[in-house]
Amino acid sequence: MNVLDIRGLTKKFGEFIAVDNMSLSVREGEIFGFLGSNGAGKSTTINLVASLLRPTSGEIRILERNIAKHRRFAKTNLGIVPQELAIYQDMTALENVIFFAGLYGLRGEELKERALEALQFVGLEDKEKSYPKNFSGGMKRRLNIACAIAHRPKLIIMDEPTVGIDPQSRNYILGSVRRLNEMGCTIIYTSHYMEEVEEICTRIAIVDHGKIIADGTKEQLIAAITDMKNITIELKKADPELAVTLKQIAGIRAISVSDNLITISSDLAVDNLGTILKLLIDSGSEIKALEEQAPNLETVFLTLTGRNLRD
Numbered sequence: 205m206n207v208l209d210i211r212g213l214t215k216k217f218g219e220f221i222a223v224d225n226m227s228l229s230v231r232e233g234e235i236f237g238f239l240g241s242n243g244a245g246k247s248t249t250i251n252l253v254a255s256l257l258r259p260t261s262g263e264i265r266i267l268e269r270n271i272a273k274h275r276r277f278a279k280t281n282l283g284i285v286p287q288e289l290a291i292y293q294d295m296t297a298l299e300n301v302i303f304f305a306g307l308y309g310l311r312g313e314e315l316k317e318r319a320l321e322a323l324q325f326v327g328l329e330d331k332e333k334s335y336p337k338n339f340s341g342g343m344k345r346r347l348n349i350a351c352a353i354a355h356r357p358k359l360i361i362m363d364e365p366t367v368g369i370d371p372q373s374r375n376y377i378l379g380s381v382r383r384l385n386e387m388g389c390t391i392i393y394t395s396h397y398m399e400e401v402e403e404i405c406t407r408i409a410i411v412d413h414g415k416i417i418a419d420g421t422k423e424q425l426i427a428a429i430t431d432m433k434n435i436t437i438e439l440k441k442a443d444p445e446l447a448v449t450l451k452q453i454a455g456i457r458a459i460s461v462s463d464n465l466i467t468i469s470s471d472l473a474v475d476n477l478g479t480i481l482k483l484l485i486d487s488g489s490e491i492k493a494l495e496e497q498a499p500n501l502e503t504v505f506l507t508l509t510g511r512n513l514r515d
């Protein structure tokens with residue numbers, strides 16, 4: 205069964221098209237990765253699924269029911285972990301979870317039990333009476349998750365839940381995504397961290413300019429570009445202008461320069477390493493490391509969008 209179906213979804217802000225005739229299905233039991241660089245349209249799509257925005261056109265179905273016609277059904281079956289923390293600083297951890305779970309229709313003892321269970325799930329059971337203003341970034345993120353899952357939704361959408369937190373909390377959150385999935389939840393996970401998506405997602409969609417430009421398992425996505433290679437070059441100092449000159453070299457399909465790292469997606473069949481090296485040396489660049497690898501998910505993203513995920 206499909207937990208989510210998006211058909212021909214478009215969202216315009218004035219003349220600007222943020223989501224462009226998007227179609228997508230997420231099946232029960234998947235951990236579905238939604239990958240896209242800044243402004244690709246991920247949060248707008250999520251806000252449309254959450255009914256926080258109205259589509260310009262198109263249809264969204266949750267568990268095969270149109271969300272515009274079955275608002276209550278959609279709400280009770282969906283849990284959203286928003287990108288921006290949505291918690292009240294002047295309410296205790298438990299009060300926060302009770303407040304949000306209450307919005308989904310839970311009441312009385314059941315509400316309190318589920319709220320305590322959700323706090324336990326994210327490892328904050330001993331913090332029920334504490335105020336989030338005293339929490340670390342990672343604890344606030346975990347509380348944010350507890351608020352979204354206490355009503356036991358079938359579909360949970362997490363919008364970059366690991367941004368700016370310590371590695372321990374990050375691992376805790378990734379572990380909880382897996383446990384939620386094992387308990388029967390379908391998860392949509394958006395992230396800027398390719399390695400997280402590679403680690404936990406069973407299927408991945410790449411979003412660019414409001415469209416899904418590729419969709420499949422990690423292996424399927426990589427198999428589509430086996431004729432490519434990935435070249436990474438670490439320089440003492442990388443000038444973004446280098447991308448423009450490197451782009452002229454035969455075989456190079458896409459380049460990204462971030463910090464001191466140049467990532468190149470190139471045709472496997474073209475032997476261009478010598479030309480690349482000569483150009484870098486002629487430009488006065490100091491090369492610290494150079495590596496040629498088989499394509500990975502980063503290469504797929506770079507080849508298809510022409511950008512690095514974090515550009």
Ligand SMILES: Nc1ncnc2c1ncn2[C@@H]1O[C@H](COP(=O)(O)OP(=O)(O)OP(=O)(O)O)[C@@H](O)[C@H]1O
Binds near residue numbers: 217243246
């Ligand atoms: N309310 C709005 N009014 C006008 N433009 C908007 C509005 N909301 C989003 N946009 C634009 O729509 C595009 C898609 O934004 P969106 O937030 O969906 O991207 P995203 O993929 O979630 O990016 P990020 O990773 O930065 O969150 C952006 O260009 C953004 O500026």
